[in-house]
């Protein structure tokens with residue numbers, strides 16, 4: 001199959017959908033890889049690295065028109081819509097339930113679009129979202145520690161303490177992928193860590209693997225009110241699938257917090273779990289409300305593109321290989337996780353929440369592809 005890698009065009013997006021190592025794997029399996037000029041630049045992968053891996057460097061027009069399978073990181077933006085066409089399979093983060101113009105452009109073009117974020121295993125894991133949550137969680141602990149420094153508006157506390165001086169306290173709201181990764185970095189820095197979650201099974205698991213190094217407590221409004229008063233860093237990491245994040249920290253709760261404490265609201269991409277949170281950017285990441293520093297960067301992994309690109313492609317490559325080897329129809333017939341990723345097929349919306357969101361006809365994937373497993 002001829003697999004293309006397009007350069008990202010959204011502001012502040014430095015990731016690329018395939019590393020030279022990934023390109024080499026595909027070339028060795030007999031596929032042709034074409035990469036748009038300078039696609040890997042932001043992640044420190046020059047064109048020459050792709051060429052050494054056996055890929056061919058091509059223009060923007062060629063990468064879109066010659067590819068059978070096109071890999072991207074972010075959803076196409078308006079100026080990319082004219083490139084969408086029938087016969088092309090697009091594999092990328094799409095988030096089209098919140099983007100009607102793109103949904104209509106995909107449908108009208110007749111393209112087949114597979115969204116990273118809806119690829120879902122039978123046990124409800126999201127394998128192509130998890131690597132970004134891992135990165136955001138780890139960055140959250142680092143950001144919290146950094147913005148505690150006095151010249152940056154923080155309390156002036158070293159999170160890990162030193163011998164003879166107590167460390168700081170980190171409160172993690174939601175012990176999923178983000179929360180777990182935030183906790184292990186905070187523990188590594190020497191902080192005292194408490195995780196609040198609503199799932200007993202999840203807390204049982206966290207207790208088992210982090211035994212003795214974190215305190216897990218059932219999340220409730222009363223518990224949050226009392227834990228937040230002691231915290232130097234609060235990390236918001238809750239997720240209620242398919243819904244906006246619940247506002248667990250209200251403005252009035254800020255009043256009980258220590259002045260100069262830091263809130264890192266990672267859940268900001270789902271609206272945030274802190275009432276006073278609003279999205280910020282890497283170039284202007286923090287602001288203060290009632291003396292509490294708020295860090296609410298909506299695309300945290302974008303700040304570390306070398307790591308993010310490698311982590312993303314580690315996760316996507318097995319699916320890319322499946323599609324390339326078998327073609328989309330056969331690949332989704334054999335892999336139900338990948339099948340759940342198909343949002344649009346030959347111009348039909350095959351992912352129900354997207355159809356519902358935009359009042360479009362929903363066509364079950366099995367109606368379009370008779371190969372679907374029962």
Ligand SMILES: NC(=O)c1ccc[n+]([C@@H]2O[C@H](COP(=O)([O-])OP(=O)(O)OC[C@H]3O[C@@H](n4cnc5c(N)ncnc54)[C@H](O)[C@@H]3O)[C@@H](O)[C@H]2O)c1
Pocket residue numbers: 130132133134136173174175176177178179196197198199202219220237238239240245246248265266267268269270297298299300301
């Ligand atoms: N800002 C960024 O750059 C960025 C990057 C990656 C992920 N995220 C976001 O981070 C959030 C967390 O993602 P994740 O992958 O860890 O999700 P996850 O599903 O792995 O974990 C969410 C956890 O929240 C818990 N939870 C739900 N309601 C709760 C409540 N009321 N109190 C306490 N815990 C509660 C769940 O039980 C679960 O353990 C999501 O909103 C995700 O979109 C943001």
